[in-house]
Amino acid sequence: MKKTLSIFLLAAGLSISCVKQAAAQTTAADTTGEHRMIQDISADLCRQIEEESKKAPLTNLSQEEATQLFARLMLVSAGNNATFTKLILTHKSDANAYGGQLGKRIAFRMVKECPASVPLFMKVGYQELRKQHPMSEQEVKVLTPVAAGVCQGIEARQKKQDLAAMSAQERMQVVEEVMQAAMKPHAKALSQLYGADLFLDQKKMEQVGVKIAVLMGDQCPAILTFFATAGQSAQPAK
Structure with a gap:
């Protein structure tokens, strides 16, 4: 139930531009390097989002503006992480799927540890989330x-x-x-x-x-x- 609640609170944060093509299959267990990388990227991304929120309320952004902002911040945080770059290069054949899996784990961690990120996630991902989880x-x-x-x-x-x-x-x-x-x-x-x-x-x-x-x-x-x-x-x- 607790893991379900984390997803519930994540609501609109699973479909940022960098995770749209995440693989549907269960993600393999993190390696030590991946775990540290996710920690570092999440912390840096959280810092950037907190700085942006001081400039203006993130809830005032349109969905398009929120998407552009998050994509830019994610590119900076991930691009500056040597481990991320190395791992993506070693997964050339499935870079999109692998990058998406990492992105999901980063998103889960941020929602748990970076409250400032959730309004932005909600703006970015709600409509895409509906598409990814259709209901009869x-x-x-x-x-x-x-x-x-x-x-x-x-x-x-x-x-x-x-x-x-x-x-x-x-x-x-x-x-x-x-x-x-x-x-x-x-x-x-x-x-x-x-x-x-x-x-x-x-x-x-x-x-x-x-x-x-x-x-x-x-x-x-x-x-x-x-x-x-x-x-x-x-x-x-x-």
Whole structure:
């Protein structure tokens, strides 16, 4: 569930220009060099994004402007990393897919550790995310009330306690509780749609989590931004 929540909070951040062609298959385990490289690129990219956010609110950017900005910053951070360049050169035959896999892991890390990046991810990737995770009419029918339940649950918790005053870990715990509560009334329908093993299958849960996030983007987009910008004056709202 926790990994699913990370994807849920990532919502619009999986489809930046450098990761559009990521391979669909499971990524192989990181090597030590890759892990350090991802740390370094993520940290540098976060620093750049924080500097940009001081100039003007990133939420004011259009999707095209956000895409151009992120692509430029990513090119700088990745281009200045010798390990990234070396690894791309050693994967000449599948450079696009390999680069996409690395980009996804960088994005996941940034959403967890760089809150300033999430509003930009949301601007850049939401529409592309919808394209990458299409839903049947039946999926929309089953998942829409779950997404609504998450939106309503988080808003209800906000009325009881200021979520912005919580630590990131505490807010994550709130989302976990709300997500579980929202899915429980629909457990039978979810299991019928995705299989009886849904709640035991991490991969399936990840896929469902992304689709719930996509639907939340329609119903309460401010919720996702709120969790990234908590501590500012914004409150979650529909």
